[in-house]
Amino acid sequence: MWRAVLILCQLFVSVRLLQFPVNSTGTIRPQDCTIDCIRQGRPGCDFCRITSDDINQVLGLTSKNVLGNCIPWPCLQLLGDEDPSICQHYVQAPTDVQVEFVPNLDPNSDTVVVSWKPSQYGIAFLRGFQVTMQPLTGSAASCQLFLFRRNLTLSASHAEKVYKSDPFPGLPLGSHYAITVMAVPVPERWERFYRSKIFTTRSCEEKNGFQNCKADWYPKHVEVQQRGTVITVTFNLAPLSLGIKTYFTICSANGKTTYTEIAPNYSLNRTHHSFELRDLIEGSNYTCEIAANEIDAVRKLFRFQVKHSEVVFVSPSWTLLLPLCCAAVAIFVILWVIIRRCHCARMNKSNIKSESIRQLEEVKAQEEVMILSEKCKNPPRLLICYSSNDGPAHVNAVMKLGAFMQQHMATQVCLDLWDSLRMAEEGTLEWFCHRMQESDFVLVICSKGLCRKGGSSEQDLLGSELMVSLIGAEVGRAKSDGRDLSKYMAAIFNYSEEADIPTELGLVFRYRLTADLLLLFSQLHQVRLHTPGRYVKINNISEQDFAMSPSGRALQQAISDSEKAMKESS
Known part of the structure; x- marks a missing residue:
């Protein structure tokens, strides 16, 4: 009987030694434990996060940013050199690397958690994982190192377990990253010990909603009204929280483009603003874009036609008709004299294209189009x-x-x-x-x-x-x-x-x-x-x-x- 009890106790202890910090979703998350706990193989140190302080203590380093260098750490120095064979076996790359976005309070950045599964090839010699987050734009990478206790041996069935990293916070929205999960140990003579995955953090609109993003926001409601030859445009302003102070509109018709900068007065109206477009050509169809005056801002397209202005006559009283007629005749005589005197000058200029007008049109076009010279003093x-x-x-x-x-x-x-x-x-x-x-x-x-x-x-x-x-x-x-x-x-x-x-x-x-x-x-x-x-x-x-x-x-x-x-x- 005592022998049976002893066997049951041994089975119970062995099961406890193989237990991992598994949550309700069936994933294994890292624990807080020390290097000494890992080396001695004590329970509760099955899957441990290794901090930069731990690395500095074991390797005798003083730099505070050692872990950020993302170098595969020497297995022998971290796990002890009593048994060199523990760090000399082949371990294949992890599989099924996934990136999960987790909630955070910063509207300008994302926080992600990386998950993966260990490969069944060489899993008995697996000592841990290193996860590297590398931005494709070239700034410094960040790393996380996780180790198993030295006397822990995983079976092939653990290849179906899902392991998760700690959160990677502060990733700017709309940025491209390469995530790499490598198996530890990392012998130099073997390859394919890591698995990489490229992902992009969410856009501001995806995370915060359309109305809370400066780059993605654009005027959604645009109304056009005509009074004579003047076009009045009314559009909705961006929320004050975005900090957008100015806007612009670009209108094109008959091969000409006009750029107008708009600076609303928020003390008069915080939700909508109206501005006027003048010097438009009657009967022309205009295509316009309006947007916040920000780099790469989304533009709202709208079109309108400048209709011919209509003159509305009101029947005057007979007491006012005679003075108006006399004034009209006098104005007509004056205009006829002026036109007669300038007739020759007009005839000479009527068939000559104005060079100054052409130059003015070219200057305006250059205001809209920046032509970059093809010649470069120091070409790449x-x-x-x-x-x-x-x-x-x-x-x-x-x-x-x-x-x-x-x-x-x-x-x-x-x-x-x-x-x-x-x-x-x-x-x-x-x-x-x-x-x-x-x-x-x-x-x-x-x-x-x-x-x-x-x-x-x-x-x-x-x-x-x-x-x-x-x-x-x-x-x-x-x-x-x-x-x-x-x-x-x-x-x-x-x-x-x-x-x-x-x-x-x-x-x-x-x-x-x-x-x-x-x-x-x-x-x-x-x-x-x-x-x-x-x-x-x-x-x-x-x-x-x-x-x-x-x-x-x-x-x-x-x-x-x-x-x-x-x-x-x-």
């Missing part, structure tokens, strides 16, 4: 990478793209086709590494043959598998160091697909050419394409007019030829 240096596995037509399209960007996009292009002498001197691999370090930007032209194996030469191999690996390693290193990822870009021509972009380039900006030439120019020169009431115009780059230049037509023809060659080869 761009390295274009590609694969020659897709045939000479694809290579020709890449070469024509480089010529077009160098001529019309104020960019210094580096292409192996133009630097064969230096490549022969340095060697293909060293040339590529040197140019990647020297360049301000690296653009990878992705196609079906980019990662196709079996190149016929070293250059073919570099242009595909090895090139992608090197760039992917640089992107991963920049992400780990918290550096800006905007240096690296991926692009596809019209005949390629999103699936042709390798997974190693999943974190970089993507473009489809030639439709996104303006967006590519914006990233290369760090300029905004739109501001309130103005927009940047770069000649020969937009999708409508890029083919007007000789190099643009050559690029368009090269892309068309490459597309035909692709279809014939398939």
Whole structure:
């Protein structure tokens, strides 16, 4: 009997040792416990959050921001070096990484919690997880480290358990992030120990509602009334809590555009405001946009027609009719004399177009359109990478793209086709590494043959598998160091697909050419394409007019030829 009781006690203790902090939803959340508790394997230390103070104490460091560096911490130093084999086994990457938004009181930021499941491969040797939150815009990353107690061994059934991180607060709305969950330990000789997921925080409208967002707010109710040739526009004002003080409207008709800035007087009316549009052309149809005077503000479109003004006659009394007639005759005589004297001057000017009026129209147009010069004193240096596995037509399209960007996009292009002498001197691999370090930007032209194996030469191999690996390693290193990822870009021509972009380039900006030439120019020169009431115009780059230049037509023809060659080869 005592033996049976002893067996039951042992079973009870073993069950208690495998218990996790599981809540009512079946998920496992981290606990507060110390490094000593983890090392000694005491109950209650099954899934512990490790703070920067714990790291500093164990490793003997004094920096307060050690945990923010997001380095996979040495397993031996954290869990003890009595048994080195505990940190030398293969553990595969977690699965089913999800991001959940949780409530917070800050209207300008989001708070998220990350959840995942451990992989069943190597789960018996799993020691914990590290979760990294990396903004794609390049600011510092934040990390959370979780460890199991050293004598805890998970079974394959725990691969169905859902683990959750602590909240990541203060994420700005509308921002892009890459979340990475890696399994601990992290031996250097193994790969695929982490799982990444890109997500975007909610917009202000999604979180706070439309009426509480400055960037998303726009006048919802617009009323137009005409009095003579004057148009009175009435619209609803933004809530005072948004801090919007001024607005603007842009009206176009007959090829002319008029910009009007509006500054309401909130002491008179806090909900609506009326303003007048003057000097309008009778009988013309106007298309107008109205918005808050904020960057990237949403605009409200409205249209109206300026009707011909009507003169209403009122029957006067006979006692007033005679003086009015005499005054009208006198005015007529005076006007006739003036018109007679100025007749010759008017005849001379009637057939000559006023140069001053034309210049005034051009000045007004420049007030609405900011033309950016194509010449740049210090053009950005761009390295274009590609694969020659897709045939000479694809290579020709890449070469024509480089010529077009160098001529019309104020960019210094580096292409192996133009630097064969230096490549022969340095060697293909060293040339590529040197140019990647020297360049301000690296653009990878992705196609079906980019990662196709079996190149016929070293250059073919570099242009595909090895090139992608090197760039992917640089992107991963920049992400780990918290550096800006905007240096690296991926692009596809019209005949390629999103699936042709390798997974190693999943974190970089993507473009489809030639439709996104303006967006590519914006990233290369760090300029905004739109501001309130103005927009940047770069000649020969937009999708409508890029083919007007000789190099643009050559690029368009090269892309068309490459597309035909692709279809014939398939």
